Amino acid sequence: MTEEFVLKNEGGLHARPAADFVQLCKGLTSKIQISKGNKTADAKSIISILGLAAGANTKISIEVVGDNEAADMNAIKDCLNRLA
Amino acid sequence: MNSKINAIAVSNGIAAGKTWVQKDSVPSKVRKSISMEEVPSELEAYKKAKLQTILHLQQLALKVEREQSKQASEIFRMHIMLLEDESFGPQIEKVIAEDKVSAVSAVESVSQNLITMFDTMDNDYFKERALDIKDISRQLKVALLKDKGLYREENVFPQTGKYIIVAEELTPAQTVKFPIDRVLGFVMTKGGNTSHAAILARTYGVPAVIVKSLDFTALGSMEYMAINGYEGWISPISREEIKHYQARTDFTDENLNKELNNITLAANIGSSGDIELIKKYKAEGVGLFRTEFLFMGESLPSEEEQINAYRAVIEACEPHMTIIRTLDIGGDKEAPALELPKEKNPFLGVRALRLCFANEGLFKVQLRAIWKASYYGSLAVMFPMVANLAELRKAKSFLREAKDEVIKEGFPTGNLQTGIMIEIPSAVLLADCLAKEVDFFSIGTNDLTQYTMAADRENEQLTYLNEYYQPAVLKLISMTVEAARQNNIWVGICGEAGGDELLLPFWSSLGVTELSMSPGKLTAARKTLNTFKANEEERKELVKRVLSCVTTEEIKICLVSFQTPK
Numbered sequence: 001m002t003e004e005f006v007l008k009n010e011g012g013l014h015a016r017p018a019a020d021f022v023q024l025c026k027g028l029t030s031k032i033q034i035s036k037g038n039k040t041a042d043a044k045s046i047i048s049i050l051g052l053a054a055g056a057n058t059k060i061s062i063e064v065v066g067d068n069e070a071a072d073m074n075a076i077k078d079c080l081n082r083l084a
Numbered sequence: 085m086n087s088k089i090n091a092i093a094v095s096n097g098i099a100a101g102k103t104w105v106q107k108d109s110v111p112s113k114v115r116k117s118i119s120m121e122e123v124p125s126e127l128e129a130y131k132k133a134k135l136q137t138i139l140h141l142q143q144l145a146l147k148v149e150r151e152q153s154k155q156a157s158e159i160f161r162m163h164i165m166l167l168e169d170e171s172f173g174p175q176i177e178k179v180i181a182e183d184k185v186s187a188v189s190a191v192e193s194v195s196q197n198l199i200t201m202f203d204t205m206d207n208d209y210f211k212e213r214a215l216d217i218k219d220i221s222r223q224l225k226v227a228l229l230k231d232k233g234l235y236r237e238e239n240v241f242p243q244t245g246k247y248i249i250v251a252e253e254l255t256p257a258q259t260v261k262f263p264i265d266r267v268l269g270f271v272m273t274k275g276g277n278t279s280h281a282a283i284l285a286r287t288y289g290v291p292a293v294i295v296k297s298l299d300f301t302a303l304g305s306m307e308y309m310a311i312n313g314y315e316g317w318i319s320p321i322s323r324e325e326i327k328h329y330q331a332r333t334d335f336t337d338e339n340l341n342k343e344l345n346n347i348t349l350a351a352n353i354g355s356s357g358d359i360e361l362i363k364k365y366k367a368e369g370v371g372l373f374r375t376e377f378l379f380m381g382e383s384l385p386s387e388e389e390q391i392n393a394y395r396a397v398i399e400a401c402e403p404h405m406t407i408i409r410t411l412d413i414g415g416d417k418e419a420p421a422l423e424l425p426k427e428k429n430p431f432l433g434v435r436a437l438r439l440c441f442a443n444e445g446l447f448k449v450q451l452r453a454i455w456k457a458s459y460y461g462s463l464a465v466m467f468p469m470v471a472n473l474a475e476l477r478k479a480k481s482f483l484r485e486a487k488d489e490v491i492k493e494g495f496p497t498g499n500l501q502t503g504i505m506i507e508i509p510s511a512v513l514l515a516d517c518l519a520k521e522v523d524f525f526s527i528g529t530n531d532l533t534q535y536t537m538a539a540d541r542e543n544e545q546l547t548y549l550n551e552y553y554q555p556a557v558l559k560l561i562s563m564t565v566e567a568a569r570q571n572n573i574w575v576g577i578c579g580e581a582g583g584d585e586l587l588l589p590f591w592s593s594l595g596v597t598e599l600s601m602s603p604g605k606l607t608a609a610r611k612t613l614n615t616f617k618a619n620e621e622e623r624k625e626l627v628k629r630v631l632s633c634v635t636t637e638e639i640k641i642c643l644v645s646f647q648t649p650k
Contacts, residue, residue, distance in 0.1 A: 010545055014209035015216075016155075019162040046162070047169045051201060053210040056545070 001073060002063045009083040012055040017083040022046045024079045030066030032076065043076075090297055091271070093316035094282035097291030099248060099269040100310040100321060100329030106251035106258065107239045107304075108222075116189045126180050130187040133227035134173060138164055140223060141257075148260055159216075159256050159280065167220050172198065176224075188228050195221035208276060215279065219255035248309050252300050254281040264290065269311045271318055273300050285313075293318060314586060314640055338610060339366075345613045347591070348598040349606055350404070352578055359400045361603035369404030369462075371526065371600020372578040373397055375450070376412055379419045384446065390453035398461040405462040407526065407576075407600075408454055409505065410479075411446070412436045412468040422446075431540065436469035437479060444482070451486035455497045464501035466526055471508050473517055480521070505578075507531035512560045515567035525568050526600070529579025533557050552581035553636040558590075562631060565594050576600055583609055586643040589616040590630055593623035618646075 009017060013034075025032050025043040032043035036058055041048040043062075054060055064073045118126055145160035167173050172194065179190040195217050202214035229235035241247075246266045251258075253274040259281045270285050270292035285292035291313030295303060306320040310329045321329070340349060350371035351362055362370065378385040378393055385393070398406045413419045414427075414435025422443070427433035440447035454465050467479045480502065490497055506512060507528035519525065529552045534541040536557055539549035552558070561577070568575035576598035581587055583601030588609055591599060601609065618626065626646055633639040 010543055011209045014207075015162060015213065016158050019158065019165050022165065045169050045171065046165045047171045047198065050210060050213055053205045053207050055207045055209060 001065075001069050002061055003073060003077070004059060004061050005077060005080055007054060007056060007058050007060065007080065007083075010056055012058050013049055013052065013060075013083075014055070015050075018046055018049050020083065021079055022049055024075065028066075028068070028072045028075060030064045030069050030072040032065075032072070033063045035061045035063070088317040088319050089295060091293035091295040091311075091316045091318050092276070093293055093313045094277050094279075095270070095285035095290060095292035095313050097269065097289065097313045098311070098329065099291050099313075100326045101246055101248050101268045101308065102323075103250050103271075103304075103306055103309050104241060104247035105239075105304040106249060106254065108252070116185055118184050118186055120184065123181055123184060126187045127177060129228060129231060130176060130180060130190070130224075132231065133187065133224050134167065136227045137167065137220065137223045140227075141167075141220075144257055144260060156284075163216060163220050163256075166216060167224075172217075172220075188225055191221055191224045191228070212279060215253060215255055215275070219257050222255065223257060248311060250303055250306075250309075251281075253279070256280040259284050269293075269313065271295060271303065271309065271311055273298070273303060312644075315644055338614060340610045341614050344617055345592040347596065347613070348576075349609055349613075350407075350576075350598055350600040351603040351606065352600050353397065353603070358603065359397060362397075362400050365603040365606040367401075367404070367603055367606055369401050370397060370406045371576050371582075371598055373406055373408045374412065375408060375410065376417055376419070379411060379413060379421065380417075382421060384421050387449050387453045387456075390450060391456050394453060394457035394463075395460045398457060398463055402461045405464055405501075407464040407466055407501075407503070408457075409466050409468055410437070410450055410454075411440055414439045431534065437467050437475060438469065440482075441475075441478065447482055448486055451483055452490055455487050455490045455500065456495050458498035458500045459496045460498070463498065464503060464524070466503040466505055466524075468505045468528070469507060469531075470504040470518070471510050472514060473521070476504060476518060476521060505531075506564050507535065507579075509536050509560060512564050515564050516570065519567050519571035519573050522573060524573050524597075525564055525575045526598075527561055527564055527575065527577045527579065527582075529557070529561070529577060529581035532560060532579065536560060551636060552579070552584070552587075553639045555631075555634055555636070555639060558639065559631060562594055562627070565596060569595060574598065585609070585612050586640065588612045589618070589646050590626060590643060592616060593618070593626045616646075 007013060011017065013021060022044060034041050034043050034049065034052065036052045036054045039052055041052045043049060062073065062076055064076065066072065141160045141164050145157040148160065149157035176190045176194045179185060179194055180187055198217045199214045202210060202217065205211050226235055241262060246268050248269045248271060249262065249267055250271045253272055254270070267290055269290055270281055272281060272294050273296065275281065275294055282292055291311055293311055293313055293316055295318060308321050308323055308326060310319045310321050348368045350369040351365065351367035352372040353361070353370055354374040355377045378390060394408060413422065414424065414430060414433060418424070434442055457463065467476070470476050483502065487497060501523040503522050503524035503526055504511070504518060505528045506515065506525050511518060530541060533550055533552050533554065537549040537554060539546040541550050565575050574597035577591060577596055578600040582599040583605035585608060592613060599609065629642050630639055633642055
């Protein structure tokens with residue numbers, strides 16, 4: 001399943017927020033990919049996520065594939081909503 | 085007069101002293117290619133270096149968590165994550181095995197690719213990550229070279245003395261290693277406002293600037309230097325000239341000369357643990373006693389607990405006055421015991437006085453406790469976040485009811501001055517009519533700035549708006565002081581601006597009665613005020629000039645011109 005999301009926190013997926021996000025994704029069983037424009041990153045790799053340079057107000061798309069994809073998608077969106 | 089070299093100011097303050105130059109001393113003269121047979125031993129060496137680096141990062145994280153905050157330490161946990169990432173650590177192993185190069189060469193080439201990737205990004209938040217990679221790469225190389233006996237640490241910060249640190253750029257790991265109490269300031273040639281060294285400098289109140297107009301070699305050749313983190317410049321000086329700049333940075337305690345500046349210097353305190361600081365820093369009373377700490381636990385404090393907490397502070401302050409601010413919960417401050425609903429816009433929501441009106445019982449208990457505590461010494465109460473006259477009258481009617489109850493129950497009460505915080509622009513506009521119904525005003529500059537500039541004070545992207553040097557903010561403050569004067573009530577400042585060294589002469593000239601600040605700032609404030617000897621005429625001129633400035637830069641320059649010894 002794929003959903004779109006707009007990063008609302010200041011700075012977007014940079015440094016600490018990115019580390020928090022990757023930490024969460026590593027704990028999920030699904031295969032997770034984040035895309036911004038034509039770039040796609042593996043959500044379980046911090047360098048790959050930072051490489052997207054997804055700053056504040058960036059629209060990203062989240063693709064989650066796996067047996068628990070619905071629950072994992074919710075966890076991911078919840079985490080993104082809480083990023084400071 | 086020495087030549088000033090322009091710099092970007094990233095942390096406030098002025099310093100002068102001997103420089104210490106941070107040199108990056110990792111040699112890269114190590115053989116590049118290796119034979120097939122050497123691959124396993126190079127891989128072993130790399131793994132060992134990686135483990136040592138992770139251990140080192142964990143130690144730094146613990147150190148920073150202990151000395152600063154958990155949040156500040158997370159940068160090092162992120163570094164561990166970076167190192168373990170598929171495209172960094174494991175990639176290095178792959179390069180050693182496949183390209184048959186030494187571990188040091190592999191670390192260098194893999195890091196360089198990542199550094200280039202981040203360096204070419206156009207968003208500062210991501211550009212900064214290049215420095216994180218450099219930091220980790222440097223630690224890996226040092227560990228590898230040390231293991232081979234090829235690394236000698238030659239550039240060690242001296243064991244004694246205070247220095248201005250000059251560096252091209254400072255990585256997080258390098259920055260936190262300095263004994264911060266012996267750092268006079270930071271001068272760097274790269275980086276910006278969001279770099280780790282800049283943030284650390286601001287956290288500790290150490291001046292810092294970034295010089296882009298001069299190369300590192302030229303900068304490193306200056307033996308003594310003066311730096312100004314307000315205006316943004318550095319200047320090479322001679323050893324003899326240090327004294328001239330040091331006058332205001334060296335802190336021997338002295339009393340405030342009230343003939344020069346007749347102003348009360350009080351302390352802001354936020355818990356009973358701060359009581360000992362009142363005497364230690366010779367505060368003339370407490371200008372802001374934040375009572376929130378009592379309400380942030382699992383359960384709400386009883387009337388008795390509150391009386392005891394207030395009494396302890398009142399007695400420690402005698403003969404000076406204690407000003408209790410009634411509960412200021414909401415906004416950014418939470419109280420689990422109250423189970424407050426999440427608000428979409430908490431700073432504009434049910435906080436402070438508004439929350440007390442919505443929880444009358446809670447408010448009443450606090451007011452009763454304040455009346456009962458008033459028996460023990462000189463006390464005042466102030467209401468936060470008053471937006472109009474109706475709110476003030478309502479709060480005062482609660483205060484009267486509480487007094488009637490306490491007296492009816494047979495408890496003795498003392499005198500209680502009643503005041504309000506001025507932190508909403510509407511209160512400034514109504515200051516003249518509010519002043520007729522209170523004994524004093526206390527200006528909360530942090531919230532006043534936030535509400536005047538319509539800029540969330542927690543949003544780092546808006547720091548350029550969220551500063552009390554804004555002409556509009558200073559204008560509102562002067563309007564408040566003027567309204568107080570016309571109505572013969574006294575006026576204090578209890579926000580961060582109250583203790584700002586640059587603004588102290590302005591407050592004194594404006595006619596502010598009392599300044600309340602973190603206890604640790606009192607010594608410096610007394611010192612600064614004692615050097616401000618302007619006469620009536622010059623003070624009028626200072627106020628006029630500051631209020632005629634139209635930008636924050638103009639204001640800072642104007643204030644500095646009144647402060648620098650002529």
